[in-house]
Structures are given as structure tokens and as C-alpha cells.
Amino acid sequence: MKKITAVYPGTFDPVTYGHLDIIERSSSLFDKIIVTIALNTNKIPMFTKEERKDMLVNVTKKFDNVVVDDFNGLLVDYVLKKKASVIIRGLREISDFEHEFQMSLTNRKLEPSITTIFLMPNEKYTYLNSSLIRELASFKADVKCFVPVYVFKKLKQKFEGE
Numbered sequence: 001m002k003k004i005t006a007v008y009p010g011t012f013d014p015v016t017y018g019h020l021d022i023i024e025r026s027s028s029l030f031d032k033i034i035v036t037i038a039l040n041t042n043k044i045p046m047f048t049k050e051e052r053k054d055m056l057v058n059v060t061k062k063f064d065n066v067v068v069d070d071f072n073g074l075l076v077d078y079v080l081k082k083k084a085s086v087i088i089r090g091l092r093e094i095s096d097f098e099h100e101f102q103m104s105l106t107n108r109k110l111e112p113s114i115t116t117i118f119l120m121p122n123e124k125y126t127y128l129n130s131s132l133i134r135e136l137a138s139f140k141a142d143v144k145c146f147v148p149v150y151v152f153k154k155l156k157q158k159f160e161g162e
């Protein structure tokens with residue numbers, strides 16, 4: 001039977017329980033998931049590529065069909081190179097929709113063989129995003145309920161030098 005590989009791209013600066021929810025759902029749907037850090041975005045990340053990778057590897061090690069990677073360049077080229085056929089994106093709220101809709105249809109135009117699939121997280125994570133976490137952590141707020149313990153420790157190190 002054909003094995004399906006899915007690519008889950010993002011900035012993951014840092015990975016949150018929202019991302020992890022999407023990874024867990026994808027892991028039960030597809031044979032292999034490549035969680036991949038997009039490096040050529042306009043965003044200036046707070047965590048380096050290595051730090052983001054280290055956090056992703058740590059929090060996804062319980063899933064035996066999930067691997068972590070990074071990429072530069074066009075997403076569809078990367079997906080083809082990895083012999084994947086699905087792009088996973090998370091949909092939190094209506095405000096995500098417009099941008100995701102545009103990206104998904106553009107990617108389909110560029111490469112019709114690749115399908116973007118949207119997954120919705122548990123509703124308790126729908127308001128979560130990495131920039132909120134970074135802002136809260138910079139004010140030393142307790143963000144333990146939003147990110148895995150490993151990420152919490154890394155945020156603490158970043159902002160409090162602990």
C-alpha cells in the first residue's frame with residue numbers, strides 16, 4: 001500500500017502545545033510527518049534554527065513517525081524532494097483563513113500533485129501563537145500551560161538566564 005508522507009512547515013519560534021496538537025493529529029493520519037522549519041521567511045526569529053530544532057526534536061520524540069528538518073526556498077520544491085504529497089497547516093480562527101487559502105491555492109497552482117490539509121487543534125489552543133508566548137515570557141509570565149516543559153525551560157533561560 002502507498003505510504004503517505006506529510007510535511008508540516010512553520011517557524012516554530014518556539015513550538016507550542018498548539019503545534020504539538022497538530023503534530024499529534026497528523027501522526028495518527030499519515031505514515032510519516034516531516035516537521036520542517038521554514039528559514040526564508042520575513043520573520044526574524046528569537047530562537048536560532050538549532051534551538052528551534054532541538055526543542056522540536058525533544059517534544060516530538062514520543063512519535064515514532066515524526067522527524068524534524070529545516071528548509072530554504074520554495075515549499076513545494078522541498079515537499080517534492082522529500083517525496084511527500086501532503087502539506088499540513090493548522091487553522092485556529094477565521095483570521096488564519098485568508099492567508100492560508102491564498103498560500104494553499106498558490107501551492108496547488110505551482111504543484112497540483114501536492115494537497116494542503118488543514119487541521120484544527122483542540123479549541124483550548126485556538127488563541128495560542130508563538131509570538132504571544134514570546135511576549136508573555138519576556139515579561140516573566142508563567143507560560144507552563146502553553147508550552148511543553150522543555151520549551152518552558154528554554155524560554156526561562158533566554159529571558160532570565162536560568
Ligand code: ADP
Binds near residue numbers: 092
Ligand atoms: P508560520 O510562520 O508558518 O505561521 P507558525 O510556526 O506560527 O509558522 O505556524 C506553523 C503552522 O502551525 C501554521 O499552519 C499555523 O497556523 C499552525 N499553528 C500555530 N499555532 C497553532 C495553534 N495554536 N493551533 C493550531 N495550529 C497552530
